[in-house]
Amino acid sequence: MSDTTENSRRSFLTRGGTGWALFTAASVAGLGMCVRFLFPNDPFEPATKFKVGYPADFAASVNGVVDKRYKTRGVWIVRNLDGFYILSTVCTHLGCTPNWLEAERKFKCPCHGSGFYATGINFEGPAPRPLERFKVSLAPDGQLQVDKGKKYQQEKGQWEDPASYLAMEYTA
Amino acid sequence: MKLITDSQIWKSIFRHKYPDNSRDQALAVLSNVFLHLHPIKVRKSGVRMSFTWCMGGLTFFLFLVETITGVLLMFYYRPVVEYAYNDIKALRDHVPIGIMRELHRWGAHLMVITVWLHMLRVFLTGSYKPPREFNWNVGVILLVLTLLLSFTGYLLPWDQLAIWAITVGTNMARATPLMGHEGPGAAFIQLGDVSLVTAGSDVRFGLLGSKTVGAATLLRFYVLHCIAVPLGAGLLIAVHFWRVRKDGGISGPM
Numbered sequence: 001m002s003d004t005t006e007n008s009r010r011s012f013l014t015r016g017g018t019g020w021a022l023f024t025a026a027s028v029a030g031l032g033m034c035v036r037f038l039f040p041n042d043p044f045e046p047a048t049k050f051k052v053g054y055p056a057d058f059a060a061s062v063n064g065v066v067d068k069r070y071k072t073r074g075v076w077i078v079r080n081l082d083g084f085y086i087l088s089t090v091c092t093h094l095g096c097t098p099n100w101l102e103a104e105r106k107f108k109c110p111c112h113g114s115g116f117y118a119t120g121i122n123f124e125g126p127a128p129r130p131l132e133r134f135k136v137s138l139a140p141d142g143q144l145q146v147d148k149g150k151k152y153q154q155e156k157g158q159w160e161d162p163a164s165y166l167a168m169e170y171t172a
Numbered sequence: 173m174k175l176i177t178d179s180q181i182w183k184s185i186f187r188h189k190y191p192d193n194s195r196d197q198a199l200a201v202l203s204n205v206f207l208h209l210h211p212i213k214v215r216k217s218g219v220r221m222s223f224t225w226c227m228g229g230l231t232f233f234l235f236l237v238e239t240i241t242g243v244l245l246m247f248y249y250r251p252v253v254e255y256a257y258n259d260i261k262a263l264r265d266h267v268p269i270g271i272m273r274e275l276h277r278w279g280a281h282l283m284v285i286t287v288w289l290h291m292l293r294v295f296l297t298g299s300y301k302p303p304r305e306f307n308w309n310v311g312v313i314l315l316v317l318t319l320l321l322s323f324t325g326y327l328l329p330w331d332q333l334a335i336w337a338i339t340v341g342t343n344m345a346r347a348t349p350l351m352g353h354e355g356p357g358a359a360f361i362q363l364g365d366v367s368l369v370t371a372g373s374d375v376r377f378g379l380l381g382s383k384t385v386g387a388a389t390l391l392r393f394y395v396l397h398c399i400a401v402p403l404g405a406g407l408l409i410a411v412h413f414w415r416v417r418k419d420g421g422i423s424g425p426m
Contacts, residue, residue, distance in 0.1 A: 043382040094340040
């Protein structure tokens with residue numbers, strides 16, 4: 001068996017090993033690119049932080065008036081005599097969007113019948129916990145600002161957090 | 173006739189005589205790209221309806237029905253939010269043979285049923301046992317692909333039922349271990365203080381193309397429904413049939 005420099009066992013293993021290593025690395029890189037391609041840099045989703053108008057634009061009542069104007073942005077704005085809070089429109093059962101039924105004063109989910117009071121507390125159907133609330137504050141220009149990036153869950157006691165509501169007495 | 177069967181064209185296509193003897197019968201199967209997946213010989217018990225229920229064959233038939241009706245539907249349907257729902261209605265009201273979508277839909281329902289019955293038959297006759305255990309596993313993957321075809325097709329009509337059904341269904345992906353942002357272990361995948369698995373980067377986001385079911389989701393599910401899953405299913409069906417042959421043909425009665 002000839003063992004020349006050009007064709008020795010050592011050089012065969014080195015070349016073969018390098019070749020396979022490069023091939024594997026290229027395959028993994030290619031596969032990684034394919035997977036990464038499926039995660040867009042910008043999915044063009046609406047901003048999670050937005051202004052919804054001046055406090056004076058909202059009507060109030062003792063038990064709260066539910067404002068549905070920003071439902072397509074995923075929030076209900078509720079105004080009672082003490083202030084504001086923002087409810088998520090995502091049902092805590094399986095993620096459908098409930099409807100506000102003014103006559104019955106409740107949020108009713110069309111998917112599986114979960115019901116919530118204007119406070120967001122669940123009282124009927126399969127929903128296991130209350131609707132979530134979002135951060136609300138006053139922007140420098142005096143408008144209400146909703147931040148969906150920060151959520152507050154009642155069952156975790158987070159509704160006690162001052163940032164989960166905006167205290168502002170109603171003066172008609 | 174003899175003039176035709178002796179011609180070079182005929183002989184270039186058919187490499188055997190009329191299959192009236194064992195040798196030519198075997199050649200007829202072996203030299204055909206489609207038939208070669210099929211066992212050369214089938215036991216008498218293997219074609220008994222009471223034994224096989226013909227459920228595997230019916231499932232394959234329905235897969236072909238779905239392929240043909242599905243491709244026909246693709247000539248009219250556009251997976252775009254503005255058009256999808258109206259295109260579905262147009263398939264009923266403005267396109268000849270207005271039942272094409274219904275054929276596709278009912279075929280899909282039937283296919284799920286025949287797949288389950290096929291599995292039941294294979295289970296009851298013990299046909300999942302060695303040497304067929306590998307093929308049982310191929311079959312289980314095919315079952316999953318059948319269900320995925322149903323699930324991805326569910327969104328395409330783009331009506332309220334479709335949107336909310338997919339919303340509910342894909343919410344489960346949130347809880348995928350490690351890869352879903354609400355799943356076990358996801359909280360530990362961090363780079364410094366930055367969580368890598370979030371609502372905007374987890375496996376559900378990859379499936380939907382956004383955080384909620386929307387235009388990107390419709391397009392993604394369309395591609396999955398018409399290209400990705402059928403290709404995978406087609407490949408595995410070929411493997412499935414080939415393994416029936418390689419594992420000794422359709423099993424005999426116990």
